[in-house]
Amino acid sequence: MGWMRRIRLRTVLQHTALAVAAVQGTTLAVLAVVDHRRKRTRKPAVFPRVAPRSVTAGGSEVTVYTYGEDLYRDMLDAIRQARSRVFFETFIWKGDAVGQAFKDALTEAADRGVEVYVVFDEFANLVVPRSFFHFPDNIHVRRHPIGRSWPSVRNSGRDHRKLVVVDDAVAFLGGYNIGSLYATDWRDTHAKLTGDIVWDAENAFIDFWNLFAGRRRPELPDVGGRTWQSDIRIHRNIPRNVVYPIRGVYLDAFDRAAHHIYLTHAYLIPDTDMLDALLRAARRGVDVRIIVPAESNHIVADWLSRGFYTQLLRGGVRLFLYQGAMVHAKTATIDGQWSTIGTANLDRLSLTGNYEINMEVLNADVARQMEEIFALDSSNTVELTLAAWRRRHAMVKFSETVLTPFRPLL
Structure with missing residues (x-):
């Protein structure tokens, strides 16, 4: 009888895995259709900018x-x-x-x-x-x-x-x-x-x-x-x-932050250490603000990123959704002293997968300029509150959960 139970269990697990894969595939397919239609009807971008x-x-x-x-x-x-x-x-x-x-x-x-x-x-x-x-x-x-x-x-x-x-x-x-x-x-x-x-x-x-x-x-x-x-x-x-210093530079900067952390990133899919560092900073009173696109050029990346929003908002991190254009920047400025500009996104592909290059600047004048740019960008955003985020449709919450296993791929 034991072997029959094992066969039944194996069958149930196989059917469950197939069902989950089917749901994930359907979700991805729907997102692809939505993304295609969205790009076809997208209006010309209008956003504030500063002269170099x-x-x-x-x-x-x-x-x-x-x-x-x-x-x-x-x-x-x-x-x-x-x-x-x-x-x-x-x-x-x-x-x-x-x-x-x-x-x-x-x-x-x-x-x-x-x-x-x-x-x-x-x-x-x-x-x-x-x-x-x-x-x-x-x-x-x-x-x-x-x-x-x-x-x-x-x-x-x-x-x-x-x-x-x-x-x-x-x-x-x-x-x-x-x-x-x-x-x-x-x-x-x-x-x-x-x-x-x-x-x-x-x-x-x-x-x-x-x-x-x-x-x-x-x-x-x-x-x-x-x-x-x-x-x-x-x-x-x-x-x-197998050398990835940019991730370490970010983690060290987050740990040093005493007053504020201003991030602007196209794709926000942090690993556990990166997420914890941001939440620890917020808990000790650091003003942590992140600008992300309201709609990026990769709809799946958007949905994977949104899977972190509840935890970030609960932890005191402020999220700002950039309007009217794709924001593709990979920048940060901290405490009026430290800044970075480069190619690395806050996701696994950039921080532990791709060839990337970032410059790190310890200079108050550069930080001041980066803060001015962040303030201008913030004027073109809508802040996402925890109350508003909790009101999203149940199907949206379900889809975010379904796509969670794909996080390590991005």
């Missing part, structure tokens, strides 16, 4: 951008004035007018004798025509390949970095991909760096390039730094070496 402004930080200068057209203008200008070499790395590179402008500028630079190195992520650009990524022989190209050893993180991490370095003189890094949509319709944050910190950005590109160098792709010269930086540091997640 430069701030001195030690031996470096930081210029913060919050509008794509401003950023692209200065990036293209730097590439067009390049005299010796250009390092260009991006995650998404659209084959539209903006994408073509960058391709043309890089090609023209190579034709006048500039050494041009290009890196882009192959998986992120599957929808872009392959012909767009045909480059002349005088441009050095690395297509970061689609991982063949998933779920091995060391071999499957995406290159989510966005980094441009020109002539050892100027560097750009942050959340902006390359494309016409991002130029006007997305609210993102990027930084231009000049001065001593440019070497660190340049070294980040060289190390990444050399990590995959070989007979077909020779190494770039690796030279020592010019000076030690006290105000600014650049941190890099390197899955191949």
Whole structure:
């Protein structure tokens, strides 16, 4: 009789698993349909923005951008004035007018004798025509390949970095991909760096390039730094070496916070340690505020993120939903002293999966500028209260629960 009970139990478990999978699949399918319709009817984005402004930080200068057209203008200008070499790395590179402008500028630079190195992520650009990524022989190209050893993180991490370095003189890094949509319709944050910190950005590109160098792709010269930086540091997640410092930088900053934590993030799917650090800060009286998109470009990410809202709101964290545009920034500023701008989202893919790059700045002037940007962004949000969140439909709550197992994938 024991073996019959085991068979019945196994059958029940199998049927239950199939039922759960069916519900999850149906939920994902419905979300996909909703997302498709939502994107087709989306209105042109309108949101407040500030003109780029430069701030001195030690031996470096930081210029913060919050509008794509401003950023692209200065990036293209730097590439067009390049005299010796250009390092260009991006995650998404659209084959539209903006994408073509960058391709043309890089090609023209190579034709006048500039050494041009290009890196882009192959998986992120599957929808872009392959012909767009045909480059002349005088441009050095690395297509970061689609991982063949998933779920091995060391071999499957995406290159989510966005980094441009020109002539050892100027560097750009942050959340902006390359494309016409991002130029006007997305609210993102990027930084231009000049001065001593440019070497660190340049070294980040060289190390990444050399990590995959070989007979077909020779190494770039690796030279020592010019000076030690006290105000600014650049941190890099390197899955191949199982190195993820950005997560630790965030956790340490949250633990140090005494007055306020202002976060702006496209995708808020924190792991347990990250969530606990934010809740501990709120419990000790820190003013923790997070801006997230009311509707992001990934509807499943939205629903997974909402699964954390109850716990965050109960714990005293304030949530603000950005209106009228996709906010894609990955920034934080704490206590008027510490700030970060980069490519890493507060999710597992960024913090323990992808190649990412963030700059960390310990400078009151930079923090003040980041706080001003946060205040302006906040004026375009609706605060989500715990009372309002509890009133959401029961089916919505059920769907959030159904999708919970997918959190580790994002």
